[in-house]
Amino acid sequence: MWRTEDGVRLQSRTGHDVTALWMDLAVAAMRLPPGVILDGEAVVYVADADGRARISFAAAQSRALSRPRRARELADQHPATYVAFDVLTHPAAGFPDLRPRPYSERRQVLLDVLADVGPPIEPVWSTTDRSEALLWHTALEGTGMEIVAKPLRSAYAAGRIWSKVQHADTVDVAVVGFTGTARHPKALAVRLPDGRVALSQRLTTALASVVGPRLVPQSGRAFTKAGDSYTPATGDVVVEVVAGTTRHTVVTVVRLR
Structure with a gap:
């Protein structure tokens, strides 16, 4: 989230300008001081059958894949929240570049x-109390929220410098290939924690749309231990899968990491 001198620009992890799709957040970000750059995530809360608000990855993906006019309609139905993880610059406070400073300082800024x-722009919850973190880990399971650990002394760097504290039911895995086409992948070949390569269940249209552009097909064919054929791929793509099913090599992709 970039607060420029005369406006706001929202940029995706892949570098694309997505301001028009998240105009509700862009308008709110005009309250930030010019020059501030935030790192965070746009999330959408949707009430479940019991009326409890839960993070909906499907709703966020629908917004991200829509056209600006449709995005405005979706924003009216389910307004977004911007969860700010970090701050990179704050020139008005004398911080033209906060990235080399430790996270503890950046957090206070x-x-x-x-x-x-x-x-709807909020700082991510944070604690240095292990007991409180464990309470969050238990209480927030099933809500779509995640717990991650970040070193207090770490500088800001590109890529993942934090560790996700997994619940028992999910795990992050590397994508090593796909079936179908790179443009429209049907299933993903993933490397599981025990080293096995397995094919996922069929991807939803929304997941295929966000994963496909990240896949870089390689020549030839590859095979899982079970004999399933797939097209090998590179691209450092990581997805979250339901881990409780992997012992039987039935892999359900939850989302792109």
């Missing part, structure tokens, strides 16, 4: 810059 902004 993040809280300061968002103090007068308010929802």
Whole structure:
């Protein structure tokens, strides 16, 4: 989230300008001081059958894959929240580049810059109390929220510098291939924690649309231990899968990481 001198620009992890798809967040971000750059994630909360608000990856993907007019309609139905993980710059406070500073300092600057902004732009919850973190890990299971651990002394760097504290039912795995076409993958070949390569169940249209552009097909064919054929691929693609099914090599992809 870039607050420029005269506006706001929202950029996806792949570098694409997605401001038009998240205009509700862009409007709210005008309250940020010019020059501030935040790192975070746009999330959408949807009520479940019991009326409890849960993070909906499907709703967020629908917004991300829509056209601007449709995105405005979706925003009216389910407004987005921007969960700010980090702050990279805050020139007005004397921080033209916060990236080399330890996370503990960046965290305080993040809280300061968002103090007068308010929802829907919010700082991610954070604690240094292990007991509190474990309580969150238990209480938030099933809501779509995740617990990650980040070193307090770490500088900001590209790529993942934190560790996800997994629930028992999911695991992150590398994508090593696919079936179908790279443009429209039907299933993914993933390398499981025990080293096995297995094919996932058929991808949803939304998942195929976000994973496909990240796949780089390689020549030839490859085979899982079970004999399933797939097209090998590179691209450092990581997906989250339901781990409780992997012992029987039935892999359900939850989302792109």
